[in-house]
Amino acid sequence: MRKFHIMGIEGVGMSALARLLLAEGHGVTGCDLAPGAKARVLGVPVHQGHSPEHLGDADTLVVPTPIPLDHPEVEGARARGLKVLRRMELLKDLLGEKPSLGVTGTHGKTTTTGMLASILLAAGLDPWVLLGGELSLLPGNARYGRGPRLAEVDESDPLFREVAVGVAVVTNLEADHVAPQGVMAPNYHPSFAALKEAMRGFLERAGVVVLPAEDPLLLGLSQGLPRRLFGRGGALWAEGVERLPLGSRFHLVYEGEDLGPVELKVPGAHNVQNALAAGLAALSFGVGPEAIREGLSRFPGVGRRFQRLGEVRGALVVDDYAHHPTEVRATLEAARGLGRRVRVLFQPHRILRTEELWEAFAEALTLADEVVVLPVYTAGERGDAEGLARRIAERLSALGREARFLGKEEALAYARAHLGPEDLWLTMGAGDVNRLGERLVHEG
Structure with missing residues (x-):
């Protein structure tokens, strides 16, 4: 058995890898700038901060994507002869040990991976699962099993192109996690062309590729590869879709054969x-x-x-991770299906993304009845977090929507003061805006 030291072990992906390594019997230690709940649940030694002194008797150092490879802890590991693996390199090794499935794409990969996990569990296959979000069917966002290996493969990491799986699923592809021209960052692709090239590399390593039949970009990238298509014109499609307030009902049709009815508990055409x-x-x-x-x-x-976070004074409070204009639009379309007034606390995510997409965010947010824009959740990036958010709010106002910029505590106070029994208050973004929704429900 090996001994792994994991930098940034409190992160969603790194803590999931740690859980799976522990279940296989490997030794695990970690470090993080702010050790917290995930590390405590794992029950492994975790140091605060990053230092070569934390390496102990580890033989392998696992490094998250944003950490530069000239970091003192990384250089210390190399000086001692330790194996150094990026997160995606470790995932590649783990997926290669068993029959595997991998899901990637700009939007929907976490939900699609979760749906696949639910299917593999229903089939009794005892799957090993790594997911980018919490799923109640699993212990958190990872499950150790002796059956096939299923993972969400994050396309934001340029190294995803090296991952090989038996079945590769691609939900879609847009120019997200692409750095502005002339800017270099370890967790961004240098251009959309580079992202597409990396996606082609991922697809070429798969046994079979599953992708949407009506996506010209992905059809082009997968040209000449073994592939299967879903949606109209593909091998599997949905017939007689009926939209429900918090889900949908339809029949699965496979190559012309009706496979029977499905009722989803999650809303939206997406x-x-x-x-x-x-x-x-x-x-x-x-x-x-x-x-x-x-x-x-x-x-x-x-x-x-x-x-669904709960209700307060008749208002429904919902949280969603949407942090790209396409995701924002899909979430708001689903929200409007509930027949309530849609009011949004929106927290943009990452400075570079928001600088590129602020106008598209404003356009997508016009589907809401009212929007409160919070400062950008910077995720460690430098820039004008308030100025960018104000820009979105001002554009929304110019487009005829009720919109304002507020700090987090001001936004919470505003929502509390304006709750209505016909409202849907939606906290939206990939940062910590969900905590405002939780406080709104639990503190009233």
């Missing part, structure tokens, strides 16, 4: 597409229709994906 992606991946892996229907119908939703 989630029907995610279900088709998961269903066709499962069929490609040899899973039968009954387990697919059962798994999709059991799927409870992933944490922070249109997650």
